[in-house]
Amino acid sequence: MLEACAALAREYRLPCQVSLEEYMACAVGGCAGCVVKVHTDQGPAMKRVCVDGPVFPAERVFPAA
Numbered sequence: 001m002l003e004a005c006a007a008l009a010r011e012y013r014l015p016c017q018v019s020l021e022e023y024m025a026c027a028v029g030g031c032a033g034c035v036v037k038v039h040t041d042q043g044p045a046m047k048r049v050c051v052d053g054p055v056f057p058a059e060r061v062f063p064a065a
């Protein structure tokens with residue numbers, strides 16, 4: 001559903017942020033159990049949902065195909 005919202009926002013050129021949920025073992029950034037792949041200006045990167053998010057720009061999580 002988040003991906004569909006991100007696609008709609010992209011289509012209509014609207015700003016969009018997504019709030020991700022992930023299983024968390026420690027929730028303080030120590031275990032890397034909640035990482036998600038995001039796309040940065042430097043290329044793909046793994047971000048921890050518990051401390052780097054949970055809110056990310058939609059285009060970073062769901063880039064245009």
Ligand code: FES
Nearest residue numbers: 027029031032050
């Ligand atoms: S839950 Fe451990 S790093 Fe996020």
